[in-house]
Amino acid sequence: xxxxSVNNLTKTFGTFTAVDNIxxxxxxxxxxxxxxxxxxxxxxxxxxxxxxxxxxxxxGMVAGFNIETESEKVKxxxxxxxxxxxxxxxxxxxxxxxxxxxxxxxxxxxxxxxxDQHLQTLGFEKERETLVKALPLxxxxxxxxxxxxxxxxxxxxxxxxxxxxxxxxxxxxxxxxYQAANRGITIFVTTHYMDEAEYCDRVSIMVDGKIxxxxxxxxxxxxxxxxxxxEVFQRLARKASRDAD
Amino acid sequence: xKAISVNNIYRNYGDVEALIDISFEVEQGEIFxxxxxxxxxxxxxxxxxxxxxxxxxxxxxxxxCDVIKDFKLIRNRVGYMPGRFSLYLDLTxxxxxxxxxxxxxxxxxxxxxxxxxxxxxxxxxKDRRASALSGGMKQKLALCCSLIxxxxxxxxxxxxxxxxxxxxxxxxxxxxxxxxxxxxILVSTPYMDEAEMCDRIAxxxxxxxxxxxxxxxxxxxxDNILWALxxxxxxxxxxxxxxxxxxxxxxxxxxxxxxxxxxxxxxLNDLNIFLNEKGHKDIEISPIxxxxxxxxxxxxx
Numbered sequence: 001x002x003x004x005s006v007n008n009l010t011k012t013f014g015t016f017t018a019v020d021n022i023x024x025x026x027x028x029x030x031x032x033x034x035x036x037x038x039x040x041x042x043x044x045x046x047x048x049x050x051x052x053x054x055x056x057x058x059x060g061m062v063a064g065f066n067i068e069t070e071s072e073k074v075k076x077x078x079x080x081x082x083x084x085x086x087x088x089x090x091x092x093x094x095x096x097x098x099x100x101x102x103x104x105x106x107x108x109x110x111x112x113x114x115x116d117q118h119l120q121t122l123g124f125e126k127e128r129e130t131l132v133k134a135l136p137l138x139x140x141x142x143x144x145x146x147x148x149x150x151x152x153x154x155x156x157x158x159x160x161x162x163x164x165x166x167x168x169x170x171x172x173x174x175x176x177x178y179q180a181a182n183r184g185i186t187i188f189v190t191t192h193y194m195d196e197a198e199y200c201d202r203v204s205i206m207v208d209g210k211i212x213x214x215x216x217x218x219x220x221x222x223x224x225x226x227x228x229x230x231e232v233f234q235r236l237a238r239k240a241s242r243d244a245d
Numbered sequence: 246x247k248a249i250s251v252n253n254i255y256r257n258y259g260d261v262e263a264l265i266d267i268s269f270e271v272e273q274g275e276i277f278x279x280x281x282x283x284x285x286x287x288x289x290x291x292x293x294x295x296x297x298x299x300x301x302x303x304x305x306x307x308x309x310c311d312v313i314k315d316f317k318l319i320r321n322r323v324g325y326m327p328g329r330f331s332l333y334l335d336l337t338x339x340x341x342x343x344x345x346x347x348x349x350x351x352x353x354x355x356x357x358x359x360x361x362x363x364x365x366x367x368x369x370x371k372d373r374r375a376s377a378l379s380g381g382m383k384q385k386l387a388l389c390c391s392l393i394x395x396x397x398x399x400x401x402x403x404x405x406x407x408x409x410x411x412x413x414x415x416x417x418x419x420x421x422x423x424x425x426x427x428x429x430i431l432v433s434t435p436y437m438d439e440a441e442m443c444d445r446i447a448x449x450x451x452x453x454x455x456x457x458x459x460x461x462x463x464x465x466x467x468d469n470i471l472w473a474l475x476x477x478x479x480x481x482x483x484x485x486x487x488x489x490x491x492x493x494x495x496x497x498x499x500x501x502x503x504x505x506x507x508x509x510x511x512x513l514n515d516l517n518i519f520l521n522e523k524g525h526k527d528i529e530i531s532p533i534x535x536x537x538x539x540x541x542x543x544x545x546x
Contacts, residue, residue: 037409038381083407137283163407164435166282166450167538168545171497178480192409193436198499199479217500228499230410237411 001028002061003155003186004049009058011044018044020209021058028154031177031187033197036206037237042190045206046157049188051075063154076105079148079156079185083163085140087147089133093124096132097147104151118146121179138169145176155186162193174199194230203229205236212236246309248273248398248429249294254303256289263289265452266303271398271431271445276424278443279433280537286452287433288328291402294431295325308397321349324396326387328403334376338367338386341375342393349394359426360389363419381412388419399423401432405439417442437538448541455544460537467535467543469493472513473501476525485523489516496542501529503539 004026011019019041026032036042047053049062051071060067063077087096094115101111119125122142132140141161148156158177162170174196181187189200197203197217204214213220213236217229226232249271256264264286271277279287292298294307296316304311310318332341342364346353357364363385370378375386384404391399401420405413417439420430432443440446441460448455448463456463476482483502486495493507513530520528535543 037411038407039379040409160407164283164403166285166545167437167542168496169282174497175480175483182480192407192413194410195499199497233410234414237409 002026003028003030004032004060004062004188006049006060007058009045009048009060010056011041011048011053012056017209019048019055022206022209022211023058024204024211024214026155026186026188028186029181029184030202031181031189031200033200033203034188034190034206035197035203035233036190040206040237041209042206043159046159046188046190049074050078050080050157077154079151079153081144081148081156081158081161083160085144087132087140087144089131091132092128093130093132093135093143094119094128096143097150100147101150104153106151114150118150121176122146136169138165138173141165142169142173142176145173145180149180149185153185155188156180158187158189160190160192162191162196170196194228194233197229197233205233207236207239212239246273247271247306248275249277249305249307249431251290251294251305252303254290254293254300254305256293256298256300256302262452264293264300267452267454268303269447269454269457271429273429274424274427275444276420276430276432276442278440278446279431279449280435280437280440280446280541281433281449282435284451285449287449288402290449291325291327291400291431291433295323295400296320321394322397324391324394324399326391326399326401326404328406330383330387332375332383332387332390335374337372337374338378339371341386342389345390346393351394353393356393356395359392359395359423362422364389381408384408384412384416388416392423396428398429398431401430403433403435405434405436413439437536437541440537446537448537448544450541450545455541463537463540464535467540469505469543471533471535471539472504472506473498473529473531473533474504475501475527475529476520477527478525481523482520482525485520485525489519494543494546496539498536498538503533 002025007023009019009022034042048055048067049060051067051074054068062074065073067074097115097118098111101114106114119128162173177187202216204211220232224232224235247270252268254264254267281287293300294305294312296312296319307319308322336344342353367382367385404416424430445459447457483497486492486502486504491507491511493505495502495504517528
């Protein structure tokens, strides 16, 4: 089953083509890495997929809804975690989960079970009553992820979720991603850590608004005779001619 | 004379101990990396050394000047690029550069050779306001502004955070060139793979230095045999390895998992059989050399 299906998606700002005619599909339960240099057009593409920005041309279906004509339904079916921390620092851990579960429309009677379940998955039972501002950064990121999937979305968008996180926590974070994918949640993730690209089932690499490559890490490494994803990335992204964000 | 000399620097914020009795020295013309995650204390250290924050205890000198007594001298001599973009958004590229040159009593022309490689890429946009620059260009402009008075010591606080792998590589190439000009560089980064670009590094976590050495010595001191494993089911492999009683540590590392084993009389063949029984296929096991990230995790656990 396709959770994302995009055809010739394009977005222009004035004379500048930020996203240039991209087409791809993402399957249910897949971990899909969306890579590219700063300014390649990743954020613009993600904003369209989340129903926050309308395409100039082309079409896209996300979680079964048209991103242009059914953007509100798209928003209700997805989870999103931004690179900027966006939980409420002055609320406790359980209060943040409770708040977002309510906002995303989790039925009232299920919420308290949801809170317990998420605290357990995170190993956070002891931090239930802790104010979020007192958590270490890595824990905040793990909590943010958990909250992004509190309503069991079909797909979750993660925008550089592990920037600056310590190496051990970075790995724990990826284990949460694996667990969610095993439960059938599709993962759409951007990262600047090329070892993390290896955890993805497939990755795409955007250069100057276009998708230059899209395949499994293994096939990409073979195709570009590279020993790791960093080499693949350097080969493709060095060709970039534009510099913008 | 050392470029930087730090003796038992301690600093807290209320209950949080940001730096706990840190000591180290940076040689002239050295690229010294402070490597660690967010919240480890990197920025506090930079702010103390650039005289923007006072330590609670300890002493430090930069270019031979005391960070308290000689703070005015230090401010004239060092370049500082903070982690957060802090140039004037309403000034153009050229106006920003001119401003910083003037503040330090010099001109763009006088030290242009230092920034030429970087500034050439910005020149087509010299009349653009800083607010309209992309992230990559803002960072290049900030580096130019921190260099325009020809500092003796350059402080770069996380210059590569959030920057894509290609631009990160370019930045490190620039730092190598600056080093050749005799500038000493203290640079922080959360990316462990950038450690090898430094002459020496300090690994920092929770306000403590875990180790100070050359990247090469640090990886050579990894005191366990490290193995890389992969199979057709990587996530299950991770869990199966963790449940094996003789495996001491197991971490995911992209296309393989890195493990250390707790006993000497353990045969890899047994591990192969164990994984076969768990239904893994295409099993590959090979000894590998530790990376800085392996060392960091071993030191923090």
